[in-house]
Amino acid sequence: xxxxxxxxxxxxxxxxxxxxxxxxxxxxxxxxxxxxxxxxxxxxxxxxxxxxxxxxxxxxxxxxxxxxxxxxxxxxxxxxxxxxxxxxxxxxxxxxxxxxxxxxxxxxxxxxxxxxxxxxxxxxxxxxxxxxxxxxxxxxxxxxxxxxxxxxxxxxxxxxxxxxxxxxxxxxxxxxxxxxxxxxxxxxxxxxxxxxxxxxxxxxxxxxxxxxxxxxxxxxxxxxxxxxxxxxxxxxxxxxxxxxxxxxxxxxxxxxxxxxxxxxxxxxxxxxxxxxxxxxxxxxxxxxxxxxxxxxxxxxxxxxxxxxxxxxxxxxxxxxxxxxxxxxxxxxxxxxxxxxxxxxxxxxxxxxxxxxxxxxxxxxxxxx
Ligand SMILES: NC(=O)N[C@@H](CC(=O)O)C(=O)O
Numbered sequence: 001x002x003x004x005x006x007x008x009x010x011x012x013x014x015x016x017x018x019x020x021x022x023x024x025x026x027x028x029x030x031x032x033x034x035x036x037x038x039x040x041x042x043x044x045x046x047x048x049x050x051x052x053x054x055x056x057x058x059x060x061x062x063x064x065x066x067x068x069x070x071x072x073x074x075x076x077x078x079x080x081x082x083x084x085x086x087x088x089x090x091x092x093x094x095x096x097x098x099x100x101x102x103x104x105x106x107x108x109x110x111x112x113x114x115x116x117x118x119x120x121x122x123x124x125x126x127x128x129x130x131x132x133x134x135x136x137x138x139x140x141x142x143x144x145x146x147x148x149x150x151x152x153x154x155x156x157x158x159x160x161x162x163x164x165x166x167x168x169x170x171x172x173x174x175x176x177x178x179x180x181x182x183x184x185x186x187x188x189x190x191x192x193x194x195x196x197x198x199x200x201x202x203x204x205x206x207x208x209x210x211x212x213x214x215x216x217x218x219x220x221x222x223x224x225x226x227x228x229x230x231x232x233x234x235x236x237x238x239x240x241x242x243x244x245x246x247x248x249x250x251x252x253x254x255x256x257x258x259x260x261x262x263x264x265x266x267x268x269x270x271x272x273x274x275x276x277x278x279x280x281x282x283x284x285x286x287x288x289x290x291x292x293x294x295x296x297x298x299x300x301x302x303x304x305x306x307x308x309x310x311x312x313x314x315x316x317x318x319x320x321x322x323x324x325x326x327x328x329x330x331x332x333x334x335x336x337x338x339x340x341x342x343x344x345x346x347x348x349x350x351x352x353x354x355x356x357x358x359x360x361x362x363x364x365x366x367x368x
Contacts, residue, residue: 008327014261029283034331043118051099093136100140112151194245210261213289259318338364
């Protein structure tokens with residue numbers, strides 16, 4: 001018998017919608033996979049580096065404007081969208097305080113400078129420890145979303161077997177952050193390593209993490225076998241034991257910390273003359289990929305116990321953490337192969353992740 005089960009609508013709590021025609025298409029694809037909202041990353045061009053439209057801070061876009069644009073594109077299908085403020089050298093504690101007080105600012109995003117796509121406006125971590133920005137966030141309850149990779153490593157140290165950019169960050173920076181700001185709410189974004197997962201598990205309850213489908217399904221072996229550039233994202237997919245730690249964390253019946261954030265990142269030009277851009281696009285297919293991942297973890301999604309764990313990861317933990325409106329609608333996942341297609345935007349093509357790897361998905365959305 002075909003396995004099928006229903007789930008509440010969910011929030012993708014780490015995604016990239018971009019701007020203009022791409023935003024219109026990516027928001028639509030999210031609506032079509034049962035999303036009722038999102039946490040939409042601020043690495044736009046220019047970045048979302050100020051809170052209010054009326055402020056003058058460089059030529060940045062504001063949290064207010066970007067959130068409105070996304071809600072408009074969703075045309076009533078999104079209940080809520082959180083846009084984190086991109087913390088740059090121009091961010092001040094006053095911006096955090098006034099944004100939080102007005103109820104506009106819920107989160108901020110830390111990017112390691114030049115560490116990934118659109119991270120050119122990031123600044124060194126210590127700057128925000130010292131200049132009062134993290135303190136203001138702690139005091140106002142604004143969540144810090146962290147791209148946790150050590151900045152400026154050369155190729156070897158970035159991805160050495162003994163240590164890598166994420167491990168160094170979780171060993172050296174995160175403990176300092178907790179020590180300085182014990183009440184700061186923070187989320188380790190797109191976690192990839194056992195070191196990172198162990199850190200989150202040992203940290204207090206207000207410290208959580210998002211996990212992407214690709215980091216649950218693939219390892220670096222999949223990336224290098226045939227140089228599958230559609231699987232190139234930052235942080236990189238890692239080794240089997242790292243993936244196992246993430247799989248254990250998300251499927252545990254005691255999971256209260258790890259939730260869905262796809263890091264879906266559309267690139268119309270994935271390849272460049274000397275390499276390719278970092279980011280995997282998983283819009284429209286993320287619940288299907290997460291279901292595939294849970295099965296790869298050994299869970300039988302025909303059972304209510306496994307379905308309950310899946311629901312907690314996909315729908316409940318993140319929604320509760322950010323205190324987002326509860327879902328009232330449901331969608332149905334079914335174990336039936338689905339053939340994938342590219343997303344076409346104004347004559348340009350975005351290839352969803354598995355097309356670079358496989359042609360069919362084992363799960364499909366049967367009803368919305
Ligand atoms: N994940 C990625 O590899 N890329 C993201 C940026 C990011 O979140 O790192 C993008 O915006 O393309």
